[in-house]
Amino acid sequence: MSATGLKCPACGSDYLSGDDQCPNCGGDLADLDASASTPLGTYLQTHTLKEMRQSKLVVLDESDTLEKAVKMMAGASTGAAMVKAADGTWGIFSERDILTKIDPTTADLTQHKLAEFVTRDPVKLRPEDSVAIALNKMSIGGYRHIPLFDKSGPVGMISVRDILATLVDAMA
Amino acid sequence: MGIPLIYTPLLQRPARQVMLADPPSLGPKAQVREALEKMHQCKSGCVITVEGGKPVGIFTERDVLRRLSRGELHPSAMLEEVMTPNPVALGLDTPIHEAMRVMNQRGIRHLILVDSEGGLAGVVLIRHITEALAESCPEAVLNLPPRIHQKMKQAEGA
Numbered sequence: 595m596s597a598t599g600l601k602c603p604a605c606g607s608d609y610l611s612g613d614d615q616c617p618n619c620g621g622d623l624a625d626l627d628a629s630a631s632t633p634l635g636t637y638l639q640t641h642t643l644k645e646m647r648q649s650k651l652v653v654l655d656e657s658d659t660l661e662k663a664v665k666m667m668a669g670a671s672t673g674a675a676m677v678k679a680a681d682g683t684w685g686i687f688s689e690r691d692i693l694t695k696i697d698p699t700t701a702d703l704t705q706h707k708l709a710e711f712v713t714r715d716p717v718k719l720r721p722e723d724s725v726a727i728a729l730n731k732m733s734i735g736g737y738r739h740i741p742l743f744d745k746s747g748p749v750g751m752i753s754v755r756d757i758l759a760t761l762v763d764a765m766a
Numbered sequence: 767m768g769i770p771l772i773y774t775p776l777l778q779r780p781a782r783q784v785m786l787a788d789p790p791s792l793g794p795k796a797q798v799r800e801a802l803e804k805m806h807q808c809k810s811g812c813v814i815t816v817e818g819g820k821p822v823g824i825f826t827e828r829d830v831l832r833r834l835s836r837g838e839l840h841p842s843a844m845l846e847e848v849m850t851p852n853p854v855a856l857g858l859d860t861p862i863h864e865a866m867r868v869m870n871q872r873g874i875r876h877l878i879l880v881d882s883e884g885g886l887a888g889v890v891l892i893r894h895i896t897e898a899l900a901e902s903c904p905e906a907v908l909n910l911p912p913r914i915h916q917k918m919k920q921a922e923g924a
Contacts, residue, residue, distance in 0.1 A: 603906070610796050622909050633769045635903030670834035673828065687829045693805055697836055699798065699841035726906045733900035733907070736893060738875075755875065762870040762901070765769045765863065 603639045603724065618648040635726075637764060643742060644721035645730055649674075651748060652742075653709060654687070656680060660696075661703035664688055674739035676748045677712045684748065685712035688739060718743045721750060725760075728752060771863055776902035779863045782858040784898055785888035791816040794823065794846035801825050801845055812876045815849045821878050823849030827886050828875075855880045857900070859889055862898050865890050893908040 600609050607618035616623055635733055652666050652675035667675055673689040691700050691711045717731050721742050728740055742750035771777060790804045791814040805827065815823035825848055828909045833848065835837040854868060855878040869877050875892040900907040 619799050632774065632906070634899075634901050635776050635906035636908045637769050638899075638903060640812075663834045664831060668832050673831070674801075677828075689827050690811070692834065693802065693811075693827055693830060695886060697802070698830060699802065699839055705832070729896060729907045733896045738892070754896055755870070755873070758866060758870050758892065758895060761769075762867050765867075 602691055603726070612671060622761060623653070623757045638726035638729060639724050640717070641725050642722050646725065646752060646760045649739070649751045649753045649756055651676065653748060656685070656709040656712060657706065658708050659704050660692075660701070660706040660708065663708055664692070664703060671708070672751065673753065674751060676741055676751070677708050683714065683717070684741070685714040686716040686739065686741060688714050715731065716741060720744060725757060728757060767881065768771045774902045775835055776801040776898055778861050778864070780859040781856070781862050781879055781890050782888065784894040785890045787888045789886070789889040791886060792845055793817065794844065794849075795842065798843045798845065798848060799841040802830070811891070813845070814853070814878060814889065815845050816886055821853055821855055821880065821886045822876070823851045824853040824876060824878065826876060831901045836890060842916060855876055857882070862895070866895050869895065
């Protein structure tokens with residue numbers, strides 16, 4: 595298809611004027627003009643995650659102890675860390691896992707490995723994805739953190755508070 | 767910059783419409799152990815310390831993380847020793863966009879709402895804000911195709 599200058603907001607593919615659905619991903623294009631009329635909607639669709647404030651990216655290994663994770667995360671003031679498994683795949687560990695999976699007042703943090711706590715294959719986005727996509731994942735999945743990946747691996751972490759900070763600034 | 771809010775009426779609703787009413791709360795003499803049990807049970811990231819019906823403190827999972835990292839999470843400590851005293855609290859009719867602004871300014875994920883007598887009425891969670899934002903522009907946020915990264919080399923079909 596030749597370039598039309600019209601890009602699907604979801605996948606970035608070209609579409610033809612008059613298409614109701616994106617020919618690549620099937621995304622709904624019929625309402626695009628309507629959404630363009632709300633400034634917040636337009637902002638969310640046209641700004642990318644790499645423009646947002648980001649959290650510190652903490653990268654750990656599944657064989658690391660819970661003690662190390664807690665210290666690194668508290669030190670970075672972030673509630674989530676990326677955890678690499680021995681097979682090279684990635685998982686995510688969050689502060690909520692501490693509350694739900696152990697009794698933190700009695701557990702010996704040095705005796706627990708992250709492998710017990712990690713959530714494997716979390717939702718990942720790319721730095722060039724739109725803020726709208728991140729909000730979609732966060733509101734539907736209930737996530738507070740989404741790792742940003744490029745081909746080399748994790749390159750960032752974005753939290754719901756990071757998005758909030760950017761939006762509040764933009765609304766001021 | 768300067769996104770005009772007049773186009774987003776859903777963010778101008780009073781925060782009481784999205785808050786969690788009757789949030790997990792305990793007295794100031796309750797123990798950390800009880801607070802953690804309550805958070806676990808209610809799947810909540812915070813417990814609000816209440817005295818005479820009024821919020822006097824808040825204890826959140828971030829406090830748990832910080833204290834744990836310093837080895838200072840003692841199960842028998844009293845909530846009043848570990849809580850953040852005098853938590854930020856706003857009125858029930860605060861608009862959602864104002865709640866957003868305050869949560870961002872104070873760096874908090876839980877915002878207490880009080881009634882006209884200052885009694886604990888509810889808490890606005892940051893996920894209520896995410897949901898309100900998503901609902902206020904469904905075309906942009908909610909109506910996305912299921913697999914946005916799917917890219918085909920050629921259009922499918924004949």
